[in-house]
Amino acid sequence: xxxxxxxxxxxxxxxxxxxxxxxxxxxxxxxxxxxxxxxxxxxxxxxxxxxxxxxxxxxxxxxxxxxxxxxxxxxxxxxxxxxxxxxxxxxxxxxxxxxxxxxxxxxxxxxxxxxxxxxxxxxxxxxxxxxxxxxxxxxxxxxxxxxxxxxxxxxxxxxxxxxxxxxxxxxxxxxxxxxxxxxxxxxxxxxxxxxxxxxxxxxxxxxxxxxxx
Amino acid sequence: xxxxxxxxxxxxxxxxxxxxxxxxxxxxxxxxxxxxxxxxxxxxxxxxxxxxxxxxxxxxxxxxxxxxxxxxxxxxxxxxxxxxxxxxxxxxxxxxxxxxxxxxxxxxxxxxxxxxxxxxxxxxxxxxxxxxxxxxxxxxxxxxxxxxxxxxxxxxxxxxxxxxxxxxxxxxxxxxxxxxxxxxxxxxxxxxxxxxxxxxxxxxxxxxxxxxx
DNA sequence: AAGTGTGAACCTCTTCACAGCA
DNA sequence: TGCTGTGAAGAGGTTCACACTT
Numbered sequence: 001x002x003x004x005x006x007x008x009x010x011x012x013x014x015x016x017x018x019x020x021x022x023x024x025x026x027x028x029x030x031x032x033x034x035x036x037x038x039x040x041x042x043x044x045x046x047x048x049x050x051x052x053x054x055x056x057x058x059x060x061x062x063x064x065x066x067x068x069x070x071x072x073x074x075x076x077x078x079x080x081x082x083x084x085x086x087x088x089x090x091x092x093x094x095x096x097x098x099x100x101x102x103x104x105x106x107x108x109x110x111x112x113x114x115x116x117x118x119x120x121x122x123x124x125x126x127x128x129x130x131x132x133x134x135x136x137x138x139x140x141x142x143x144x145x146x147x148x149x150x151x152x153x154x155x156x157x158x159x160x161x162x163x164x165x166x167x168x169x170x171x172x173x174x175x176x177x178x179x180x181x182x183x184x185x186x187x188x189x190x191x192x193x194x195x196x197x198x199x200x201x202x203x204x205x206x207x208x209x210x211x212x213x
Numbered sequence: 214x215x216x217x218x219x220x221x222x223x224x225x226x227x228x229x230x231x232x233x234x235x236x237x238x239x240x241x242x243x244x245x246x247x248x249x250x251x252x253x254x255x256x257x258x259x260x261x262x263x264x265x266x267x268x269x270x271x272x273x274x275x276x277x278x279x280x281x282x283x284x285x286x287x288x289x290x291x292x293x294x295x296x297x298x299x300x301x302x303x304x305x306x307x308x309x310x311x312x313x314x315x316x317x318x319x320x321x322x323x324x325x326x327x328x329x330x331x332x333x334x335x336x337x338x339x340x341x342x343x344x345x346x347x348x349x350x351x352x353x354x355x356x357x358x359x360x361x362x363x364x365x366x367x368x369x370x371x372x373x374x375x376x377x378x379x380x381x382x383x384x385x386x387x388x389x390x391x392x393x394x395x396x397x398x399x400x401x402x403x404x405x406x407x408x409x410x411x412x413x414x415x416x417x418x419x420x421x422x423x424x425x426x
Numbered sequence: 427a428a429g430t431g432t433g434a435a436c437c438t439c440t441t442c443a444c445a446g447c448a
Numbered sequence: 449t450g451c452t453g454t455g456a457a458g459a460g461g462t463t464c465a466c467a468c469t470t
């Protein structure tokens with residue numbers, strides 16, 4: 001069971017972003033220590049991560065930027081791309097809508113939902129907004145597998161269940177609660193309150209060297 | 214060197230939130246397995262986490278809600294509270310401003326900054342906005358130790374350096390880049406792009422059981 | 427000479443499992 | 449009896465260190 005570390009997945013996505021930037025600057029090759037510096041890690045870790053996707057460099061020139069980007073795409077992307085839905089068109093929802101609009105070609109928000117009638121039936125940051133009732137048919141109809149939750153804490157659990165029932169397999173959750181879903185649904189929590197309290201904790205104690213990543 | 218796991222810090226903050234909710238419902242005691250269910254973890258982990266702050270329960274009634282909340286506060290908070298600054302008043306910055314306004318009594322955003330003159334000298338979600346030039350004197354003057362970065366990727370590094378130079382010790386970074394700062398500054402990255410790509414990855418592969426947390 | 431690929435050591439965090447307690 | 453507190457084992461991820469390549 002030679003499985004890939006979960007944390008490696010996230011970093012591969014980061015490497016790709018960095019490499020795309022380098023490619024735009026016409027860099028053709030780079031060494032593990034260069035990518036490590038950009039990504040904030042160690043060369044050994046970069047090499048391990050790339051080992052996971054089976055991409056090989058060579059001691060003379062390191063890794064080929066172009067080829068590595070392609071390998072990463074092969075590994076991370078699905079051939080058809082993955083449409084995403086967002087639920088909760090509040091301040092945060094709108095900010096996220098604008099954040100993700102028109103960046104990733106294979107990962108884009110196709111519809112937003114809200115239970116408030118006043119917020120629906122318009123287009124925000126290029127994304128059409130629908131009432132909650134239409135969520136199941138949209139998700140199922142378009143075969144959507146990824147959802148983003150930006151509703152208030154109290155509504156997150158039922159919304160998550162609706163997404164799961166409609167066929168979503170992965171959820172990015174911005175609501176500050178833990179979701180209880182079947183184990184085959186992947187949930188990534190973006191808990192800003194927790195993150196800020198963690199930062200505050202370490203900012204206040206500040207040992208000589210605060211934990212790295 | 215009996216140090217506390219970094220991940221425990223985040224969960225302690227989560228426990229406190231959950232306990233505050235329970236207290237509001239007049240619950241006085243609870244067992245590790247109850248807190249574990251709410252927090253999405255295991256009872257053993259809850260017990261370990263609480264062990265870290267030296268709070269003791271007893272086999273008959275578990276943990277006392279009131280006392281545990283107080284212990285958590287003792288451990289997580291500083292006596293005087295921690296004012297926070299935010300830099301970057303775009304869509305995301307404003308959403309975060311509204312998200313954090315008036316929740317935490319000991320952790321609140323006191324000032325926001327932006328380099329765009331059109332965005333400053335007004336009050337957004339109860340928070341006054343200042344031009345970038347005033348950042349050093351404000352941060353230093355008020356002894357602020359925590360900063361939130363919501364500027365575009367290209368501006369994040371110089372902004373982070375300005376914050377660090379002004380005396381900030383911990384940064385919550387929403388810009389999708391890694392910051393390069395001295396090791397005594399704690400940085401927590403909230404990389405939404407990376408998080409979404411991770412979710413998309415697991416949503417697409419969905420093994421029978423996706424990694425837990 | 428300087429980098430890659432990787433077995434093995436290491437470290438961090440989680441879970442097991444059980445003695446002890448109310 | 450059913451919980452807590454915790455030593456010890458385990459899992460997951462990182463780093464070391466070195467043979468190998470160009």
